[in-house]
Amino acid sequence: xxxxxxxxxxxxxxxxVPAHAFxxxxxxxxxxxxxxxxxxxxxxxxxxxxxxxxxxDGPGTAMRYGVGLGKAGQELAGTYSVxxxxxxxxxxxxxxxxxxxxxxxxxxxxxxxVQPGGPGNPLGARAxxxxxxxxxxxxxxxxxxxxxxxxxxxxxxxxxxxxxxxMDLYERVPxxxxxxxx
Numbered sequence: 001x002x003x004x005x006x007x008x009x010x011x012x013x014x015x016x017v018p019a020h021a022f023x024x025x026x027x028x029x030x031x032x033x034x035x036x037x038x039x040x041x042x043x044x045x046x047x048x049x050x051x052x053x054x055x056x057d058g059p060g061t062a063m064r065y066g067v068g069l070g071k072a073g074q075e076l077a078g079t080y081s082v083x084x085x086x087x088x089x090x091x092x093x094x095x096x097x098x099x100x101x102x103x104x105x106x107x108x109x110x111x112x113x114v115q116p117g118g119p120g121n122p123l124g125a126r127a128x129x130x131x132x133x134x135x136x137x138x139x140x141x142x143x144x145x146x147x148x149x150x151x152x153x154x155x156x157x158x159x160x161x162x163x164x165x166x167m168d169l170y171e172r173v174p175x176x177x178x179x180x181x182x
Contacts, residue, residue: 028052028066028150030165035062043178044082044141046159048075051151053141053159055172065169067141068149068160076130076139076157082177083131085170088117094138097156120145125163126170130179141179142166 028051037060039045045054045062048069054062070076092114098105107113115121124143129136143163149155150162159181161169 024066024147024150024162030168031064033062033064034060036060043180044173046179046181048077048153048181051153053161053169055169057172063169063172065161065165066150068144068146068151068155069153070155070157071153074155074157075153076137076159076181078132078181080130080132080137080179080181082128082141082173082175082179083134083136084129085173085175086117086127086129087170088125089121089123089127089140089142090117091115091121091123094156100156122146124161124166126166128170128173128177141169 033054035045035054035056039056039062041056041058043056045056046052046067046069047054051067051069053065053067055065056062092112093105093108098108102109117123122145123140124145127140127142129140131137139157139159141159141161143166144150144160146154146160147162149160
């Protein structure tokens, strides 16, 4: 749970940042869209090539969000389920991430430091962890502190969303939701 102090610090930081710093192309803003009516409601579809996440919430209808996705060699594909959810999640890069880029993740080398949840955490305000066959893949649909990454393929495999968008989706998506990444 986020402390009152962290919440107030995040609110103050957001108020201090110019609004244009978080502008996202209108195409990546949440939109109600039509979808094939044979796709069952209650699931998430992610189209990597378009950088869109669709939450199917009714027959033939979905909420579409712009997302940032995995860079070359780090893309996800297949069917997953939301195995856990967390508000203001903690974070630690995987060992593979540290090995690939030790300069970026130097503060995590040789220790068990975990970055606390809050406004500076790379996972942002919410995380929905992706599981396959009952096992955590260590990838998630999560918020981001890098809003310019929406519409880009730059992550280590996770699906990034603007914090306000992931907070909206989080309220709609229970544990067990099917996530298909194409």
